[in-house]
Amino acid sequence: LSCLGVHRRGRAVLRANMEATTLRAWAPGSLVGPATLRRASHAAGDAQSLSLSLRPVANAAPRQPRHDKPILGGFGVGGKRAFSFGSLASGAVVAGGNGEYDLAQTAGSGEGASLEDFAGDGAREEDSNEVATEDEEQKRVMCLMSDTGGGHRASAQALRDGFETLYGNKYDINVVDLWTSSSPWPLCNMPKSYFFLVKNPWLWRLSFRSSEPKILHEAMFTGYTAIVGRRFAQAFQEYKPDLIVSVHPLMQHVPLKVLARMKTQPSFVASKVPFATVVTDLTRCHRTWFHKQVDRCFVATQLVAAQAMRCGLRAKQLSCHGLPIRPAFNAPPRPKAEIRATLGMDETAHTVMLVGGGEGMGKLEDIANALERRLSENDQIVLICGKNQRLAARLAERDWRCKVCVRGFVTNMADYMSACDCIITKAGPGTIAEALICGLPIMLNGFIPCQEAGNVSYVLENGVGAYDEDPEAMAKIVAGWFALDGEVLEEMSKKARMLGRPEATFNIVRDLAGMACGA
Numbered sequence: 001l002s003c004l005g006v007h008r009r010g011r012a013v014l015r016a017n018m019e020a021t022t023l024r025a026w027a028p029g030s031l032v033g034p035a036t037l038r039r040a041s042h043a044a045g046d047a048q049s050l051s052l053s054l055r056p057v058a059n060a061a062p063r064q065p066r067h068d069k070p071i072l073g074g075f076g077v078g079g080k081r082a083f084s085f086g087s088l089a090s091g092a093v094v095a096g097g098n099g100e101y102d103l104a105q106t107a108g109s110g111e112g113a114s115l116e117d118f119a120g121d122g123a124r125e126e127d128s129n130e131v132a133t134e135d136e137e138q139k140r141v142m143c144l145m146s147d148t149g150g151g152h153r154a155s156a157q158a159l160r161d162g163f164e165t166l167y168g169n170k171y172d173i174n175v176v177d178l179w180t181s182s183s184p185w186p187l188c189n190m191p192k193s194y195f196f197l198v199k200n201p202w203l204w205r206l207s208f209r210s211s212e213p214k215i216l217h218e219a220m221f222t223g224y225t226a227i228v229g230r231r232f233a234q235a236f237q238e239y240k241p242d243l244i245v246s247v248h249p250l251m252q253h254v255p256l257k258v259l260a261r262m263k264t265q266p267s268f269v270a271s272k273v274p275f276a277t278v279v280t281d282l283t284r285c286h287r288t289w290f291h292k293q294v295d296r297c298f299v300a301t302q303l304v305a306a307q308a309m310r311c312g313l314r315a316k317q318l319s320c321h322g323l324p325i326r327p328a329f330n331a332p333p334r335p336k337a338e339i340r341a342t343l344g345m346d347e348t349a350h351t352v353m354l355v356g357g358g359e360g361m362g363k364l365e366d367i368a369n370a371l372e373r374r375l376s377e378n379d380q381i382v383l384i385c386g387k388n389q390r391l392a393a394r395l396a397e398r399d400w401r402c403k404v405c406v407r408g409f410v411t412n413m414a415d416y417m418s419a420c421d422c423i424i425t426k427a428g429p430g431t432i433a434e435a436l437i438c439g440l441p442i443m444l445n446g447f448i449p450c451q452e453a454g455n456v457s458y459v460l461e462n463g464v465g466a467y468d469e470d471p472e473a474m475a476k477i478v479a480g481w482f483a484l485d486g487e488v489l490e491e492m493s494k495k496a497r498m499l500g501r502p503e504a505t506f507n508i509v510r511d512l513a514g515m516a517c518g519a
Helices: 002-019 034-049 149-167 187-200 201-210 216-237 253-264 302-310 336-343 364-374 389-396 415-421 429-437 454-460 471-483 487-499 504-517
Strands: 091-097 099-103 139-144 170-176 243-246 274-278 298-301 318-320 351-355 382-385 403-407 422-425 443-446 463-468
Touching: 099 253, 139 149, 139 216, 139 471, 139 504, 149 170, 149 274, 149 504, 187 216, 216 253, 243 253, 243 504, 253 274, 253 351, 274 471, 274 504, 298 504, 336 415, 336 443, 351 415, 364 382, 364 389, 364 471, 389 403, 415 429, 422 429, 422 471, 429 443, 429 471, 429 487, 443 454, 443 471, 454 463, 471 487
Parallel strands: 139 170, 139 243, 243 274, 274 298, 298 318, 351 382, 351 422, 382 403, 422 443, 443 463
Antiparallel strands: 091 099
């Protein structure tokens, strides 16, 4: 048992060393195509504005200069090292699921952290998925989200599935978009406005940055509360939750303001229930994710934990387990050939997955054409077109030079990822987390400004993929990976699995269940 403990600790420390990375998305030497540099210049400020000034732990090996790093198959293989977070609690030691960190001084934290304060992956009590009896009252968990992108709903669904897997029907999980269901016009159209903004990056960047200063977003949320406060309060009153969980940056401040005002009503018990935030970003987070009055804030990486503490959260409020991912990604591994046979794929070909997102957006067809020209006839492409049925039908009717499997919207993404050798996708945090769990090298082809800019650096610095926006350049990199008899892919796959957090969802759910039972 002691050997097992040492082995697991060693894996955790190695994963921490790999994760310890700055947010320099566009440092000299990063493998970013020339066509991308113009767009990258706008994102440089996003990445540098939250640079965490990581300093090396005592006796750590010196960092290998970037220009000395060998280049293999289109990505930089950097040396691994341990870091301690600068600008955090003085003399504190943080222990999370990713290892241990020595914390220095921070503005706004106000308190030191201890080994017990910062929760990570640790020993857990046994779970029970027994059915609730008539005498046992079902606990109610209200999960607040908004359909601004598919990631927030996916995280909420992952938490719901995690509760069902671990506890059966002991918990009733109500996923609700209060901005759509309980807000008047024009606030009820917030999800639609998000898609318009991200299609115009300069508008999204302006909106993101202008709402980050505390004095501005506090004034904005105070106004929102005056408009939607009564409707939000009615929703809380009708459901009577034992726990409220937010998986969206706009679902902290207004709900907490509403609950604070309702504390004067003795008949309303929801104002006394615990409130938790599950942050769904990997690196760069908007300030509105962090509210000092939450009982618990779950973060995916130590980078986000550092940002949370700089925004005033205390170490004992934070838990670092990883991103909530669908429980299917924690299933026991199956042989790749067996999965491919089940999915109707070639069992031996080098296979790249090309994902167009849930809405089937992006340059999917252009990238597929470039891959067809570059890859061997014996290679295989899996095209996931999402809800874009017209695109899926058009691609399925084509005669391809290599082997191609065209799919629309799939619900078994874990199987498809496990069946492939690498993936081409944008820098969404959920897809990156899923790919890491499956050990998939990642070819990034784009990002949403601000919150996803740091994800590019996260992938590049940890040596688990590459980045380019030009379809021909992407195809060339993937073809290079396949041409080296799998050696490069295997090395990246090992690093990806070390960063993956397959237990994250269940660890978060266990903590949330404890909060609900203590309400």
